[in-house]
Amino acid sequence: MVKALFPLTLKEASVKRRGKTLAGPIDLALNRDGITIVMGPNGAGKTTLLRMMHGIDRLSTGSVTWAVPDTVARAQQAFVFQTPVILRRTVLENLAYPLHLIGMAKKEAEKRALQACADIGLSGHEGLRATRLSGGEKQKLALARALIRNPQVLFLDEPCANLDGPSTREIEALLNQAKLRDTGIIMSTHSIGQAQRLANTVIFMHKGALVEHSPSSVFFETPQTPQATAFLKGDILE
Amino acid sequence: MGDIWEGLRAAAWLLISFDADLYEITLRSLRVTVSALFISCLIAMPLGALLVLRRFWARRFVIAMLNALMGLPPVVVGLVVYLMLSRSGPFGVLNLLFTPTAMIIAQVVIITPLIASITHQALRDLWSEYHDLLISLNTSLGQRVRTLLWDGRRNLLTAALAGFGRAIGEVGAIMVVGGNIDHATRVLTTAIALETGKGDFAMALGLGMVLIGLAVTVNLTIHWLTGTERAGRW
Numbered sequence: 001m002v003k004a005l006f007p008l009t010l011k012e013a014s015v016k017r018r019g020k021t022l023a024g025p026i027d028l029a030l031n032r033d034g035i036t037i038v039m040g041p042n043g044a045g046k047t048t049l050l051r052m053m054h055g056i057d058r059l060s061t062g063s064v065t066w067a068v069p070d071t072v073a074r075a076q077q078a079f080v081f082q083t084p085v086i087l088r089r090t091v092l093e094n095l096a097y098p099l100h101l102i103g104m105a106k107k108e109a110e111k112r113a114l115q116a117c118a119d120i121g122l123s124g125h126e127g128l129r130a131t132r133l134s135g136g137e138k139q140k141l142a143l144a145r146a147l148i149r150n151p152q153v154l155f156l157d158e159p160c161a162n163l164d165g166p167s168t169r170e171i172e173a174l175l176n177q178a179k180l181r182d183t184g185i186i187m188s189t190h191s192i193g194q195a196q197r198l199a200n201t202v203i204f205m206h207k208g209a210l211v212e213h214s215p216s217s218v219f220f221e222t223p224q225t226p227q228a229t230a231f232l233k234g235d236i237l238e
Numbered sequence: 239m240g241d242i243w244e245g246l247r248a249a250a251w252l253l254i255s256f257d258a259d260l261y262e263i264t265l266r267s268l269r270v271t272v273s274a275l276f277i278s279c280l281i282a283m284p285l286g287a288l289l290v291l292r293r294f295w296a297r298r299f300v301i302a303m304l305n306a307l308m309g310l311p312p313v314v315v316g317l318v319v320y321l322m323l324s325r326s327g328p329f330g331v332l333n334l335l336f337t338p339t340a341m342i343i344a345q346v347v348i349i350t351p352l353i354a355s356i357t358h359q360a361l362r363d364l365w366s367e368y369h370d371l372l373i374s375l376n377t378s379l380g381q382r383v384r385t386l387l388w389d390g391r392r393n394l395l396t397a398a399l400a401g402f403g404r405a406i407g408e409v410g411a412i413m414v415v416g417g418n419i420d421h422a423t424r425v426l427t428t429a430i431a432l433e434t435g436k437g438d439f440a441m442a443l444g445l446g447m448v449l450i451g452l453a454v455t456v457n458l459t460i461h462w463l464t465g466t467e468r469a470g471r472w
Contacts, residue, residue: 056373074376085371088364088389098375 005066005073005152006032006184008053012062014208015048023048023208025062030186032152034179034200037216038188041237045208046188047082050155053186054079075102078151082158084142091117091133092126094141098149116144120174136167143174147183154178156187160194172198192232196220204228206237241439248440249447257444264448267425270338270412271405274345279398282350286357286397287383290365301358307351312344316414319344323415336417341425344411349401356400360393361386395464399457406453426452 007029014024023045030036038046051057053064054077066073078098087094095113100106117126120140125133130141139159146154156175160168175198179185189195195202199216204227212219212228223229231237252260289301321327323335323343334340364386372382387394409427416423418432426449433442 054374056370077374079370079374081370085368087368087371087385101375101377101381 004032005068005076006030007067008153009065010053010062011065013052013059013064014061015052015057016060021060021208023052023205024060026210028203028210028213030201032182032184035175035185035187035198036201036203037195037199038186038203038205039190039192039195039231040188040205040211041190041231043207044205046190046205047157048208049203049205049210050079050157050186050188054155076152078146078149078154080139080142080146080154080156080159082161084138086130086133086138086141088131089129090126091122091128091130091141094130095145095148098145102149112148116148120144121170136163136170139163139167140170140174143171147174147178150181151183153184153186156185158188158190160189160191168194204231206231242443245439245443246447249444252441252444253448260444260448262421263424263426263429263445264452266338266423267406267427267449268452270341270425271345271402274342274349274405275398275402277342277346278350278353278401279394281346282353282401283357283387283394283397284383286354287361287386289354289358290361290386291379291382301355304351304355304358308355310348310351311410312348312408313410313414315347316344316411319347319411319415335415336419336423338416338423340415341412341423344415345405345408348408348411349405352404353397353401356397357390357394360397361390364390364393392464395460399460402456403453406449406456 009030010026010028012025012027014026015022026049038049040046048057052059055064055070055074056079068076087097089097092110092113095116096109099109099112104112114126117123120143122133122137122141130138133141143156143159160171163171172194175185175187187198196216199219202212202214202216202219203210204212204219204223204225206227212223212225214224218224219228220232223232227237289297289304319340320335322329323332323340324330325335334343368385368389372385377385407427409431412423412425413428413431416425416428418424418428424432426445430442430445430449433439433445
């Protein structure tokens with residue numbers, strides 16, 4: 001068994017670019033708890049928070065630490081971007097790519113990629129150029145590719161932002177399956193409905209700061225801060 | 239006008255009659271250029287990818303230099319390679335001057351900056367597309383280079399074809415370092431220059447037609463083989 005990555009600890013962590021603070025300083029301790037949803041209005045710093053947890057945005061101050069050394073932790077994570085990054089290869093090659101990177105034998109990698117392809121309902125399209133898929137299919141492909149190494153933690157940055165209803169439903173089903181396999185999921189969204197459907201824990205952000213961090217039942221019924229109350233009521237936060 | 243018609247007729251005859259000299263010269267042209275192109279691609283394409291992926295202090299300078307060197311005057315390259323390879327030069331002991339190898343060296347110097355520069359521009363766009371994913375997947379530098387080169391291969395083909403075009407049509411440098419020696423270092427371009435000087439326009443035109451035909455054929459073949467510009471390709 002791989003050693004557990006959680007808890008994830010952020011201490012005074014912030015990201016600044018050209019003198020502007022995008023997010024932080026943030027103090028946060030996160031345990032593996034099913035699906036953690038990061039909420040907040042546009043520009044609240046949700047994306048930046050996810051990127052600094054994952055380690056693709058360099059910290060300006062503070063630290064992000066996992067229960068295991070950084071190199072071990074990085075190998076156990078995956079990230080799905082808002083606009084899926086699709087390699088200019090076939091669907092199957094996209095899925096097998098992360099496995100090739102870790103030196104898995106070609107046959108085994110292909111076997112797993114085929115399985116993943118079937119899981120997202122793209123059987124029969126293995127040889128199709130992935131760049132020609134529809135938006136929803138691309139996002140499903142990106143999600144399946146992120147899950148193919150069985151990561152302990154999966155980050156998703158507004159994965160359903162540009163998708164229609166059926167695609168959103170399929171993505172959410174895939175996420176619930178991953179949750180059952182004990183993958184810790186940290187995902188941002190600004191859809192309150194989606195957060196209610198999926199969240200076990202909610203992190204609420206506003207203007208780059210962490211405003212509220214509570215179990216979803218508490219957050220949606222008795223929000224503790226005026227900002228969260230206003231956001232849930234549908235007000236515009238400034 | 240008479241000269242041209244006469245020349246074209248003679249040229250056609252040279253081609254149909256499988257003129258031995260013509261075929262020898264053509265094959266040597268191809269051998270020199272393809273060798274130079276192969277070596278240049280081995281140097282220039284990883285270099286172009288590294289310039290995209292690595293941030294080092296002289297990076298901007300190297301890129302600016304490569305762009306400037308794309309317009310390198312071939313005759314000057316020939317002169318420098320000549321001085322290096324001549325008896326009194328640092329590599330004189332290798333006895334390479336006036337051999338096809340010397341011509342390959344000169345062509346490598348001429349087309350490497352061109353290929354590296356086009357590679358850099360093509361892969362820069364691809365990298366901005368792939369950046370987040372490849373960082374997220376924890377790829378090593380080598381894996382990034384290989385991914386960019388493989389997924390950008392269609393653009394790299396353009397770079398290689400540009401290099402081929404410049405090398406096959408080049409005359410100044412290989413004339414200086416090769417010497418246009420019959421049955422040794424004579425290639426299409428140097429032969430055309432010589433025959434024109436001699437006033438043998440038939441041979442010159444024949445060679446010219448072969449040269450153009452060669453360049454077009456190679457380009458068309460590669461485009462056909464790789465299916466670029468076909469619907470639905472990336």
